[in-house]
Amino acid sequence: MDRKIFKNILIYFFSLICILPMLIMIIYSFRSIDGNFSLVQYGKVLFQTEDFFIGFWNSIIYTFVIIGINIPLSLLSAYGFTRFKFKSKNILYWLYIVLMLMPFQATMVAQYITLKALNIIDKPISVIIPNIFSTFGTILMAQYMRGINNEIYDAGKIDGLNEFRLFLRIAAPLCKSIISALTILLFINYWSMVEQPLVFIKDAIDMPLAVSLNASKKFGDIAFACGTLFSILPILLYQFSYEDLVHGIGITSFVKIDEEYNKETKGKGKENILKIIKVFIITMLVCTLLTQKITYIMMPVVEVVGIKSGDMKSNPSDYTSPSLGYYTNIIPSSCIYGVGQNKYIYIVMKEKSRRERIEAVKMTVTVIADNGIEAAIQGGFSPETQIIERTTKSITDGIVVRVLDDRGADYEK
Numbered sequence: 222m223d224r225k226i227f228k229n230i231l232i233y234f235f236s237l238i239c240i241l242p243m244l245i246m247i248i249y250s251f252r253s254i255d256g257n258f259s260l261v262q263y264g265k266v267l268f269q270t271e272d273f274f275i276g277f278w279n280s281i282i283y284t285f286v287i288i289g290i291n292i293p294l295s296l297l298s299a300y301g302f303t304r305f306k307f308k309s310k311n312i313l314y315w316l317y318i319v320l321m322l323m324p325f326q327a328t329m330v331a332q333y334i335t336l337k338a339l340n341i342i343d344k345p346i347s348v349i350i351p352n353i354f355s356t357f358g359t360i361l362m363a364q365y366m367r368g369i370n371n372e373i374y375d376a377g378k379i380d381g382l383n384e385f386r387l388f389l390r391i392a393a394p395l396c397k398s399i400i401s402a403l404t405i406l407l408f409i410n411y412w413s414m415v416e417q418p419l420v421f422i423k424d425a426i427d428m429p430l431a432v433s434l435n436a437s438k439k440f441g442d443i444a445f446a447c448g449t450l451f452s453i454l455p456i457l458l459y460q461f462s463y464e465d466l467v468h469g470i471g472i473t474s475f476v477k478i479d480e481e482y483n484k485e486t487k488g489k490g491k492e493n494i495l496k497i498i499k500v501f502i503i504t505m506l507v508c509t510l511l512t513q514k515i516t517y518i519m520m521p522v523v524e525v526v527g528i529k530s531g532d533m534k535s536n537p538s539d540y541t542s543p544s545l546g547y548y549t550n551i552i553p554s555s556c557i558y559g560v561g562q563n564k565y566i567y568i569v570m571k572e573k574s575r576r577e578r579i580e581a582v583k584m585t586v587t588v589i590a591d592n593g594i595e596a597a598i599q600g601g602f603s604p605e606t607q608i609i610e611r612t613t614k615s616i617t618d619g620i621v622v623r624v625l626d627d628r629g630a631d632y633e634k
Contacts, residue, residue: 249445250445262443265443270443270447295358299363304366321356345422357407361399373391374391405465409455412431412455414429419432453501454498521614523610525607537594537595557586563585565584569607569608581622587600607624
């Protein structure tokens with residue numbers, strides 16, 4: 222009895238450790254800055270954060286394209302390994318296993334050189350091509366197909382089926398469970414991939430959400446809500462294909478698929494989960510369309526000034542006033558934020574992507590002299606640098622802004 226209690230405590234303890242990070246993420250996603258219950262994070266994500274949806278749909282495209290091509294290729298190659306005899310078959314299969322076990326870091330340079338030679342580096346296809354030829358699916362399906370009784374194929378041949386029809390009418394239908402299992406395993410892998418996009422792609426607009434959430438500073442105050450929404454689709458797909466996953470990876474030899482199992486997998490619970498998945502995808506699509514409009518409407522409009530050099534007077538309105546010195550970086554004092562030693566400015570820079578959106582970038586500065594109207598700052602700024610002087614809304618580091626061409630709006634400091 223004591224041993225049973227100890228086992229239960231141990232199981233609950235390790236289970237708690239596993240789910241604790243997710244629980245913390247979900248709980249904090251419903252908290253505001255002051256610690257109270259709030260849906261502010263989700264409101265910002267779903268209606269004000271365009272970058273979240275760009276990453277989300279990139280992840281959808283990468284994941285489904287890779288899976289949609291990899292699984293048919295894996296199924297065909299697994300059928301070839303289990304059905305046909307050819308020279309060096311065992312050596313080739315052994316190489317497949319080696320490639321499956323080889324970490325990405327070991328082949329990263331070779332893949333990069335190959336993709337660069339094909340002139341597809343820094344393009345989304347550079348992430349797709351290496352992954353559609355992954356050998357993991359072939360190994361998994363080949364192990365499953367070895368359990369199919371050859372008598373089934375012999376019966377098909379008696380009925381006049383050639384090899385291609387044997388594949389379509391016998392092998393493929395019998396592999397439905399392992400296909401579903403492989404789909405879930407590949408989805409979890411590619412939905413959260415980070416290293417390959419970081420290595421093969423430079424443009425932020427092509428990055429999947431897993432990379433954007435870790436690399437972008439735009440998700441700082443909404444990270445928990447983003448993480449929660451990012452986790453919903455894999456969980457739903459897992460619940461939808463749970464029986465197939467267990468049935469697929471749990472079989473090492475051929476087992477007759479009975480009618481009871483088929484009825485169970487096509488039950489009401491599965492239909493409800495499918496409806497939830499559809500609602501989730503439609504909701505994300507609608508929010509994507511709304512966010513584009515709302516983001517533009519709520520985007521801060523800023524007025525910028527350039528940096529000048531010259532002799533700065535203690536009283537700018539009186540040219541006979543004493544000189545504070547000759548400086549190369551003179552800007553309006555209204556451009557400077559902060560107090561004491563923690564002073565900073567915002568400059569506008571084009572985003573490093575095809576969109577070329579304009580971002581406000583925070584820069585810490587040291588003020589050398591200040592007469593109340595103009596200030597001299599230290600630093601090596603180019604003549605083209607534009608500094609934000611006024612804005613219609615409060616801004617933060619990395620926020621996307623629109624630059625005003627003329628004056629006339631109401632501004633706040």
